[in-house]
Amino acid sequence: MPTYTAPVKDMQFILHDVLKASESDIPGYAELERDFTAAILEEAGKLASDVLAPLNTVGDTEGCRLENGVVYTPTGFKDAFEAMKEGGWNGIDLPEEYGGQNMPYVVGTAVGEVFVSANMAFNMYQGLTHGAINALLAHGSEEQKATYLPKMVSLEWTGTMNLTEPHCGTDLGLIRTKAEPQDDGSYKISGQKIFISAGDHDLSENVIHLVLAKAPGGGEGTKGISLFIVPKFLVNADGSLGARNAVSVGKIEEKMGIHGNATCVMNYDEATGYLVGELHKGMRAMFVMMNEARLGVGLQGYAQAEAAYQNALAYAKDRLQGRAVTGPENPGGSADPLIVHPDIRRILMDQKSFIEGARAFTFWGAHLIDRAHRLGDKDAEAMISLLTPVIKGFQTDKGFEMTIQAQQVFGGHGYIEEWGMSQFARDARIAMIYEGANGVQALDLVGRKLAAEGGKAALAFFEMIKGFIKENEGNEALKSDFLEPLKAASKDLQAAMMFFMQNGMKNPNAALAGSTDFMHMFGHVCLGYMWALMAKASAEALSAGTSDATFHETKLATGRYYMARQLPATGLHLARIQSGAEPVMALAADQF
């Protein structure tokens, strides 16, 4: 059975040595001393290793079941959820007035990674609740907040997001679920929603569904959409649970992975719903919380890769097979461990250098969200808005690729379910699809974010990279291994943007045909930048005579690997982009 240990040291390195959290002017950051974050992350790690990780295979094997309209989660999930509630983990970064601890989002993100790595399907029950809470915080009335948030923050009640219908996912303008206004100000919601994660289960007393539906008079397409609260059990004035609402589970989907999470078809049959925010402004309410939700999915990408990597590494050190080409390294044994072989090293270094870079990128993103929310920093908001599709799309594509690599280390043992490596890949696969398929992320990036506010954030991004390179050009530890590759990759990215500007106006397909390549090269430049930041921090620690020289030397070597072997991918992506729309769009649909 696979195991998991929280990478506390690496997380602390990013929080304290790279982001220098406790020196920040963001409210709540000053308290983030090393001892404090260590205590939190180690505690989360204990829950993850001892309780959540052992249930990961159980969840995969048993799955959820629907019996007489009731959804049952796998053995052990109920107890684990109780432990999660008791630890107060859900509220760690939520407002104190609703029972949370109001810590920075970056702390919630680090803790989230630990739980997602240990058991992604399980953590989704909480993750969806967190998303619903954010929607209510941003758009709910005071009364709605008072009614729902305390119970949701404590996880006594959980939440869901209901967007997709059988005939539409990406194109929400096609939604058919209806909301009919009632005399008392409520609505009757009718329709079918599909792919509803954590749609129903036996972990909480109530499930608060947030549902997109069309109320009369809103016009065509997405303009007519509003957001509604539809509780599984109606809530009485005193906060106690009332009648069962007319919402039911049609079925639980059979999926490739995340079997431990109940992905439900939800049927609304004149269910009572309450409008959230303004009528016909439901899409806006959704978009507000998308940055955080998408960052959370981008996190799933590398968090699954982390769990898979830990097990692949252990196997590579343990499994004896073949001899090092440079001579036996385990002469007393029947063979050398797999890790002596260069191609196994390559696979492990690909994983390690991606995961550590992605972790830094994600924490940086969370830090930008903290700046935006806690300081009202508009530049930070514009920057995270630009980076969100990159974090989501790039990291889940790569993260999945890395789980496949980790599985490959096991050979045939990776293909059988016994070792758990298949599950990491099958679970990670969904992150490329939900919360906006990765092609849609690329479209959002190129079609919307890049040009937003006259390209302000994109220009700021390039200025930031340029500034960093200039500022450190005298730093010999960074120069040839980090700054020069970063400069070259950033130049590729700018050339791609230039190509879009020159050709996209005449033919928007010229930009969109390169959108996924652009998203990937953007991701590489971000990870290259993260590695340069991390290298700088490690070089400084070594100069200062750190007591943990091995950690920082390892960090530098891992960064060099990324810069030498991963970052040059920007050149390939640029070549593809510059080939334009013609090769992509040459065929008529019936020529395929």
Added chain:
Amino acid sequence: MPTYTAPVKDMQFILHDVLKASESDIPGYAELERDFTAAILEEAGKLASDVLAPLNTVGDTEGCRLENGVVYTPTGFKDAFEAMKEGGWNGIDLPEEYGGQNMPYVVGTAVGEVFVSANMAFNMYQGLTHGAINALLAHGSEEQKATYLPKMVSLEWTGTMNLTEPHCGTDLGLIRTKAEPQDDGSYKISGQKIFISAGDHDLSENVIHLVLAKAPGGGEGTKGISLFIVPKFLVNADGSLGARNAVSVGKIEEKMGIHGNATCVMNYDEATGYLVGELHKGMRAMFVMMNEARLGVGLQGYAQAEAAYQNALAYAKDRLQGRAVTGPENPGGSADPLIVHPDIRRILMDQKSFIEGARAFTFWGAHLIDRAHRLGDKDAEAMISLLTPVIKGFQTDKGFEMTIQAQQVFGGHGYIEEWGMSQFARDARIAMIYEGANGVQALDLVGRKLAAEGGKAALAFFEMIKGFIKENEGNEALKSDFLEPLKAASKDLQAAMMFFMQNGMKNPNAALAGSTDFMHMFGHVCLGYMWALMAKASAEALSAGTSDATFHETKLATGRYYMARQLPATGLHLARIQSGAEPVMALAADQF
């Protein structure tokens, strides 16, 4: 439920327009007229579409079961296997004296693709038998051939290959299964073998296991290994079935995919076995048939991609979602079909251009095997020996990637099992692992094949490419779109080989750290060459006023896509290779 239609037209294009089969001097090729191959492929296509494809999901859902020592295959497999037997499909490229039809291997390969696309797990029962037949043809005694081959060619009996043990897969030198010589010339075989595909089942009367084991006196490592026939039921002198042999199924593995095939743990408990070929020369016997077996797995890579692509394409044409950025293309409908979107096009073109290129590459490989076997052409044998790890490793890596892309077209519907897209990916995944994991293919390519006979085959490969480019340099239809990119990619490949030669002697890790990158760039150059050959054939057909101009124009456009957007990957692989061993090997094992 997914469907499948055999791509007969594309196969015929490769056989007749590109390989010009009927003009070849290879015995058996003259009969390959268009009408003849059409008849065969359409007949195979009918069986595939009507019988095998509908059982693909059944096999995945039901899997195989072991009850009281007996293995049962999924519902319908028995009838389908009878149809396969009746059609004589297994013997199509096997010798007439054992009941086969002695057609060229390239025909067997085309037919094999059809069956593998329709139902990979099912086709493995036959595929493994085919492999065992080849081993016996090459190394069995006349008596063994007479006893086993007629029944195996007709599929009354099936075959297996037993190599892997719990503690060793790649490193067969560690094998523990023992063979004790008996007075009557037979051996008693004892040990445990794992991951035995089609290890037991209810489709045939007898299962002929080919087992690697160590007989006394053979020395350490792979030198001591011999190959044995171990029949499930012993065979009497008159050919009838005798006593049950002491071989039993320990369990059926739970796997990520190919659930329809019984992957067995086989226990040999002093089972009666018969030596095949020379004592202690078992590895040599194995290696002889590896080229064909690995080509067959390389075929699985693109054949699964083909099946997945056909369904992704149908969905992309059918599913209405969003509007084309250049204006509605289905103004009367609620939205445009997915295929209008450039990023969906990109995904489909990636698949189409890879699959058609890989099909040509594989058929060319089969054609080389025909040259080697039927003409005794040593150059062809050296060439296919060089290309085999590329066909296996590159095509299964890419083929899997393409099934993931096809799944992505379906969004959330690709993740649920209902549409069958998850199965294509889960089934395709194994091809990267078995028959030598892809890292081992890369090692075989760089560590063995590249330098074999003084690099003769590699040099011949580059001469061939150079010759083709020179011969066609006046061809304006090919020049900028095909010849120039091919030249550039081939130059990258040569530069990589040069790097290995210059650095690999001092430090073998400098070559091995780049082995997978080299395998991939080699694959790209081969597909680029195939596309140049296909473009030439299509350009000629168009000049000659073909009646099917659309087919050939589509072919040219698809080729241009590959050359513009896939082939430039050689530059990235070269950059990685040239970064050398240092980034890959920098860390000590305990620094990970």
